[in-house]
Amino acid sequence: MENFDVVIIGAGASGLFCAAQAGYRGRKVLVLDHANKAGKKILMSGGGRCNFTNLDAAPKHFLSANPHFCISALKRYTPNDFVELVDRHGLEYVEKAPGQYFCQHSAKDLLNILLTECEWSGSEIRLDTSIKTIAKQEQGFHLLTSQGEIQCESLVVASGGLSIPTLGASGYGHQVAEQFGLKVLPRRASLVPITIQPTMKEKLSTLSGVSVEIEASANGMSFKEPMLFTHRGISGPAILQISNFWQPGDELQLNLLPDLDPEAHFKALRNDKPKRALETELNSLLPKRLVEVIKQDLPWMSKPMAELSNDNLAELIQYLTHFDVQPNGTEGYRTAEVTLGGIDTNEVSSKTFECNSVKGLYFIGEVLDVTGFLGGYNFQFAWSSGFAAGQFV
Template sequence: MQSYDVVIIGAGASGLFCAAQAGYRGRNVLVLDHANKAGKKILMSGGGRCNFTNMDAAPKHFLSQNPHFCISALRRYTPQDFVDLVDRHGLEYVEKAPGQLFCQHSAKDLLEILLTECEWAGADIRLNTSVDSVVSHGTGYQLTTSNGLIECESLVIATGGLSIPTMGASGFGYQIAEQFGLRVLSRRASLVPITIQPSMKETLSTLSGVSLDIEASANGMSFKEPMLFTHRGISGPSILQISNFWQPGEALQLNLLSDMNPIEHFKALRTDKPKRALETELNTLLPKRLVEVLKQDIAFLDKPMAELSNEQIKTLVQRLTDFDVQPNGTEGYRTAEVTLGGIDTDEVSSKTFESNKAKGLYFIGEVLDVTGWLGGYNFQFAWSSGFAAGQYV
């Protein structure tokens, strides 16, 4: 039987980072993963360039049944701490939006840093290894794997959530939590595109690939970012963000004119540019293909501004500030960036990330009920939780 001080299941962001921290403390560390490559989600995230942190990361950017849980970890390992680390390795990165840091060239550069840190810390990484069972064993745990029996004093579950099963995602971490008596909260796909009703899909079929800045609102939350029409529905940053808060059957408001007072704008045009056709004006405000779709059921788009009544302007503005796409659901875990929900954080120490019910059993990263907004927040929680647990395993 092989023996280690620490076994980490999951060679993703949190698992690799925790391995390096524990290894630097002199712990004998083994990372296991059933995949053939470490850090697969790191490599595909951010269009292959990985939005690896957000300098503005704060508890308000995370969803959890216990919103205070992430405070301790985020304070002890900050975005600046991670930036200092990648700076030491010479990573070239860019700030694509305020606070959002991406690898300048490829996410491979970031993964190489994590693997180098593990190598320097003496942590072993064993891929193509499935874990069939985990049982308490003496003062630690015994794992039955496809490569034989392994025992350890501390066991870290860093298996992530259910998102993108083609990358190897599974519910293994939740199964282990339930096996050892931890409560697991309901889960759903999040940071995910929204699908639309079949009838509306046909109406909007010509818009696939069209992008525009909007404000998406649901359940008291709003995000002003781009939206992208797809052949299945709507996506883009604003939609992924609002998917954390919207659920099927609930109201979803899409304001296509969020940067102006549209009523005043169109009324002013009646005086300033009375001969201008409404369609011509809309083509300056919205993508042309979208205006073509609007023409199908708004009969007065060809009228000059001077001929528009207050009621027609009101009708137009209502349509554009609460644009109805007839949302149906989401694309689910197949394309979701993260899983909302997970292991109840009341069952885990916010300081050490050790289970309150099973000594030596730790849970970090996405498997927990901590979900960040789009923009590098989830990676920062991976680093922060991996660092925290790495100090105690």
């Protein structure tokens, strides 16, 4: 039987960060993970370069049944605090979009910082270790693992969500919560590509790999970012963002001309350049392959502007601002970046992340019902929640 002050389940972003914080407080810490490598999701995120924070991280960028829950942690450990940490380690990073920081070279550089922090703090990491049972004891917890029995005073569940099962994701953290009688809210794939109906998929097949700036809207939310056509449907930042708000059966509006007042633009064009073909104008506004597809539905696009009636223009504007791809679902957890929903935050202290009803049991990171928008917000919540719990375990 081995004894530790703190056992953390999950060697991902929040778990590793929490381990370092607790270790620096002099706690004897063990991190357990069933995977054969730590930080697998860190390594693949952001195209292998990991969007590790967003300077604009604020409660408005997170979805939760309790929108106030994340405020305390985000205030106590801010994006600037994490940037200061990686600066001390000499991480080279770039700001791809305002406030969005990515590793300049590889996410491995960031993972190495976390592993170094764990090493410096004296925290131990054990991989290829599955947990068979967890039992509450008078003075903490007893774990039966594939590597033997372990006792600890504090148990931290940082096992993530259901996203990307090929990397080892599972619902284990939610099962632990349910074992101890905690409420787990409905979960679904989040920040995920949207699939489209077979006939439309065939029609748009020539567009795979084409990217276009759009405004995607659903259920009162809108995002103006690029959309990417894929061989399964649509993806890219705009689609991943709106997938948090759109569900099958809901209306999905895709505006292909988000920066134009199309009615004013095309009427002015008809007056100023009557001989210009509409198709030529669209080729200057949209990718050529996309214009070819639009032409299948609007064959009169080859006409000069002067020959287009107001009804033609109205049809064109409706088509371009409500581009219908016939969405039918999402790619699910297989490619989702995170999991929406999870352990009800009312079960957990927003200050310490300790379970209200089970002393010594903590939940941090994605396993909780806190989901950030695309852009580094989910990693920032991992650091903030890991830091907060690390001060108390």
